[in-house]
Amino acid sequence: MPERPASSQGGTLIVVGVDGHKNSHTLVAVDPLGKRLAELTVTARPAGHLKALAWLRDFGPVLVAVEDCRHLTRRFEADLLNSGHAVVRVHTRLMAGARRSARERGKSDPIDAEAVARVALREPDLPKASLDGPSRGIKLLVDHRRTLVAQRTAIGNKLRWFLHELDPELAVASRGLRRVCLLDQLAQALTEHRGTIAAIAAELVADCRRLSERVDALEGQIRRLVAVQVPHLLAIPGCGILGAAVLIGETADATRFTSKAAFARFNGTAPIPVWSGNKVRVRLNRGGNRTVNHALHMIAVTQVRGDGEGAAYFAKQLTVGKTKTEALRLLRRRISDRVYRALLADQADPVQSLDPAPTTPMKLAA
Known part of the structure; x- marks a missing residue:
């Protein structure tokens, strides 16, 4: 008992x-x-x-x-x-x-x-649990898309070897197997070959086509959800639909972080202190949510390639003696703070979710 x-x-x-x-x-x-x-x-x-x-x-x-x-x-x-x-x-x-x-x-x-x-x-500042909202639906879609892309990549790698064995002239350009029109051309070309390898290759082409269509459909679904849910996040230069989907899906609820510094610790852009005495030193944080960290990195790289605020900040850090790697890390932290503010702004102006109805609460006996 x-x-x-x-x-x-x-x-x-x-x-x-x-x-x-x-x-x-x-x-x-x-x-x-x-x-x-x-x-x-x-x-x-x-x-x-x-x-x-x-x-x-x-x-x-x-x-x-x-x-x-x-x-x-x-x-x-x-x-x-x-x-x-x-x-x-x-x-x-x-x-x-x-x-x-x-x-x-x-x-x-x-x-x-x-x-x-x-x-x-x-620990007084532990993350608070909350009921599932639109962010979980987006995360599930992003994770499912990532799984399908990995399956397509594995199938494509095997297909390339079969194509090379059948006819070296059937070589496919990098990232070409995600194009439906090219897959249709391959399927037509394989009809001229006979044997087990050609039959398996034809099946792999059909699988790649099916996965590509499903990936494209998921991207369209994610695009519709993200465009409605996080307009402030999408306004950040360099933040695309899939990057924004990753950020809101992995963050789940920006209000569970007490500050932008807490959000930076969560995503690994906040450095770790490693000092004792008078000289303050920090080192790179290799922890945190690496998926969010990668999304922030891609935004930073996109901004550096442009000529906007991020590129100007990156160039300024280079002029004061920072290496390119250090300057990119500083820019990534700066973007983390902006992403945090954008997520808070989007959550302050909620819209109707396209997710299924929330879990029905349980009733206790009197």
Whole structure:
């Protein structure tokens, strides 16, 4: 039988840590000093979620901290938010120190859940969870497009070897296999060849054509969504449709960052301090969200090739002795700040989402 929770007293906020898995969720409640009060393990099913919500009611107001494994806990987070609970996410790397400092050694679901709760007590600026909005729909489309492009690339690489074996004159230019008209010409040319290789090559050409059509359709769908959702972001020079889609999909909600510096730490454009004494030094941050970092890098490269504000800033950094790499990093951080302001401006002027209806909230028994 699970322990009976002790209600919060005197307005003291209790923190509940959640260690999520595919088939079960373990919850551990701790007081403001980090002392374990109670624990509960429920199935990762609607009935288990209802049991957990009923268990949480006995505490009064609580802060729920969830290990950041959204593919496992997304539905549970939605049920918690729909029930009025404040939910924050704890990155898994923050839990290691909490486990090492605990009295109970080892690793188990209750130990991990308690570590999640203690991190929430220690870290005041953890990202807040929110219900899925338009950004997740865009992210799913971008990820799906990336998967299809990778499949097309793999098929295209194999096809090129078969074409070279059949007839070296059938060589295809770089990036040519994404053009439907060229694929149609290849399919017509392969009808003149016989044998197993020609048959397989014809199938690969058909697969490339199908994937190219699907990729183009997804790009059109992404374009329509992004153009409506983030006009301020698209106004940034060098920011195209796919780059903007990556930024809003990976960022999810710009308001979860307390400042532009926090957003820069998230995307890896903020340098890491490595100094002691009087001389202040920093080094390159190779962490953060590398997908967002790459999108910012492409915007920076595009601006440098033009003659606008970004190119002028880049040239100014070169005149003061910065290398091209250092100047590009500084420009990338500058663009990160502008992207953060644009995302906030777009979220302040929301539009209707084209996503499906949000998750229906669960109802607790009286």
